[in-house]
Amino acid sequence: MDRFIDDLPPMDLMRSEKMMFVQLIIPVESAQRAVSYLGELGLLQFRDLNSDKSPFQRTFVNQVKRCGEMSRKLRFFKEQINKAGLQSSVHPVSGPDLDLEELEIQLAEHEHELIETNSNSEKLRQTYNELLEFKMVLQKAGGFLVSSNGHAVAEETELSENVYSMNDYADTASLLEQDIRAGPSNQSGLRFISGIICKSKVLRFERMLFRATRGNMLFNQAPADEEIMDPVTAEMVEKTIFVVFFSGEQARTKILKICEAFGANCYPVSEDLTKQRQIIREVLSRLSELEATLDAGIRHRNKALTSIGFHLTKWMNMVRREKAVYDTLNMLNFDVTKKCLVGEGWCPIFAKAQIQEVLQRATFDSNSQVGTIFHVMDSMESPPTYFRTNRFTNAFQEIVDAYGVARYQEANPAVYAVITFPFLFAVMFGDWGHGICLLLGALVLIAQERKLSNQKLGSFMEMLFGGRYVLLLMSLFSIYCGLIYNEFFSVPFHIFGGSAYRCRDTTCSDAYTAGLVKYREPYPFGVDPSWRGSRSELPFLNSLKMKMSILLGVTQMNLGIILSYFDARFFGSSLDIRQESEVILYLGARYQFVPQLIFLNSLFGYLSLLIIIKWCTGSQADLYHILLLLLATVAVPWMLFPKPFILRKLHTERFQGRTYGILGTSEMDLEVEPDSARQHHEDFNFSEIFVHQMIHSIEFVLGAVSNTASYLRLWALSLAHSELSTVFYEKVLLLAWGYDNLVIRLVGLAVFAFATAFILLMMETLSAFLHALRLHWVEFQNKFYHGDGYKFRPFSFALINDEED
């Protein structure tokens, strides 16, 4: 037996990669290059040796700061490019390779240039805005003056009406011109201030003016025709032109102060019409000049930005990499001579040659006299878990990791999940019509794989895309299970030949009450299509699905227990295990395996056996076999008692020769004699282990019952799914089809399509997925999986780029 197990071929995904703890001693001159080469390789996880130091006390803090400053500049460029509405090119052009210093200088130049042009164009924009506002004030306020002067003698009520009817007056203004020139407004002691203000502030502005002058003023306003660009934020602002009439010097200073406080720009408007026209002409000519200058400025700026945009992506990547390199270098320590950097980290054993090759290349490329020293060390920490996955297995590994990352070298449930997960899903989602829909979706995702993987997706699409191969297998298995259940949107099909049953009479009216008669050989594959809607349908399907759930559950749980044995064997025999107490626990697990297997199988294994016998022969056996019950009763104390005692015996045996404890545990001793002393020395506490064991045994005994019952969810969800699809098919589609009316039929079809797409395909998929997830995480994995490891996170540029994007 043992030999047989040892001879089994090793499975790639079953155990995580063997890791080793390595130390690097890199000469300072080649350190930067070496680390960046390692980043490209991406197979070494550095350990932070300076975790007690704050970020600005580390060695390469200045470089990190410089990188931070450069990325700030790059962000500034990006923002400017976006603001200008330009597209930064996604495909980086191959420019000359710069080193960091050159790039820094270039970036500083570009930034300086950009800021200067920005401030110039801001100033220009400011003057332009002022002129534009002046023009608008002149045009609109001229209208007010015309109208108010015309009615200077009129009653105040009429004046206020002007506010509302001002547009009409603006049109007729030219006609009234001749009359107005006669009476200048100063005669009535009335003076005015005209200006322009943000539209949002008008109401408060008016109220404030009213209060400050105690109502002795007249406020006229008109919306500006054009929006004005705010020079700083480059947003378009709506403005309103106003003219305030008032009398008195005191009021004037007050109003001016209020204007200032509200950020309203005041422009003088001459009452003399010829003068006004002249000014307008001047303003217009200067406006067009300024416009040309502004345009030229913007064109120049956009050109500069486009040229930056070409390199932007490349530069950003470069700065990001450099920053990552320096962040990593900050994790390293200086050695005593200050000429070398010492780094520690984890790498998979297979990568040793690659890493050495890379380090040699770095030494060579940086013309260093001394090579990098790379050697394996011993570590007390448990190594990180690293599975080499491909795009197919990755999603399944993610499903397992979502529960907990496997302990180092622990049996990996993802290996089995590749098949069991989609299969359990399909048991709940058995419908080959729905399966085909899912399959199409999965195939579209897979066909577009190359395109979609480069694209940034929404969180939902991202999830769907990540699980495309899971989806593919799920759909394939649902088609398979659907064929067994003979469900196609709840319509039965005669695919594998004719049905074995027929009705009792020609009307078939008693199919539900009396049942059908069998008249030939059974239907060759799956459920007989004639049963749909007959008396035997539900009892048969329920019994089938229920028993199948139990069978699947017992099988999967047995697999879990067997895996716990494999783990125990693996860890118990492996010599390079570091923590002795752990070895003992795994040794103990070997003694638990037999009673666990006996307990589960004497109760539920026997049940499964009976199910199969009944399916094959049709005979009903006694459910309770007294011998098996006895066995189960014996298995419980067997599970509980021997392990703690065996553990205690093993412990005393192991430490027999070591009555004298290890005294010198300083760092030096550990360095000298790594093999003997670096183990974690834990006290053996018998009562603690016994209590622990008791909890475990109780959990297992109760769990055996409740977990088996839990697998019945397979039956429940499958039943729910088929009933739901029956309801939508019969009560919606067939009902609507019964009417001889196109509208009703279309409505029925639409409702059916929506229900199928959203309820059956989306919600039911989700719920079946979640239940399959639960069955794996809880019922299967609690038999063997610890899941308390940590993931291998190598220093890798590829990963950094992914994170940033």
Next chain:
Amino acid sequence: MYGFEAMTFNIHGGYLEAIVRGYRAGLLTAADYNNLCQCETLDDIKMHLSATEYGPYLQNEPSPLHTTTIVEKCTLKLVDEYKHMLCQATEPLSTFLEYITYGHMIDNVVLIVTGTLHERDVQELLEKCHPLGMFDSIATLAVAQNMRELYRLVLVDTPLAPYFSECITSEDLDDMNIEIMRNTLYKAYLEDFYKFCQKLGGATAEIMSDLLAFEADRRAVNITINSIGTELTRDDRRKLYSNFGLLYPYGHEELAVCEDIDQVRGVMEKYPPYQSIFSKLSYGESQMLDKAFYEEEVKRLCLAFEQQFHYGVFFAYMRLREQEIRNLMWISECVAQNQKSRVHDSVVFIF
């Protein structure tokens, strides 16, 4: 309703309480302060802060930093958080949150009025205002010549209007007047806030009355110390004390007649909670009093988080953040002016 907040509080307040407790978890810790105190330049401070919640606010600042930029950005974060909470809040929490800003509003009004009195540029003054205390027509304050105008033109629209009832005079504004106005407003504000919290009842009333009483007492002490040797009469001084708090009413009577700092000390030492504050100071010293009060306040504010289902946490959080920003400002100033030995003089550690 006292004792039954747990049943209903979470309907409206639960989400925001969670938010504010999350914010509070982002306050700088003692380890952060330790690191900050070791900084050599402002860039180091920026670098350290970029690892905290202030990171996003500081990351786009170009390198020669100034203390003002750091403070401005940190305040911006506080304002953003406050606005977020205010947007989500329902009555009466939204009113409660608004009450928190009235103190800043009073300070801003006083700042602008004093500034215009000394003929400063309004824009420059506006930049100095605390963003939490901004209101629409604040810039118009410069127009007013006396209290009456100030009220009639501008403040009548603001929530501060009711507090003005006591200080409407036609006197022209001068420094003394303004200072009295500030304290009268503050008194009215604290009393109003106190009343509002009492109306809310439950744990909010209990905790806030403690915090506000402390605030009122501290103001009373400060007013007394600052008015020693000025022309303020005893009665006027008495009028500026808020009508609640631990010192009310007997302590106020005694404070009103104090003539020097040691008399104040004598009065305050009769009250056990304040005894510890004054026992830290040597006789005749008032420099460190502010810090001692701040430390006591921070301690009380932190305690507010120990209880659940009340609004005191919002007040406490805002105050703690403000204290943190004051700390950052002090540290930055010390670093910028190469006075690192004085860093610990005024930094109040929050945890």
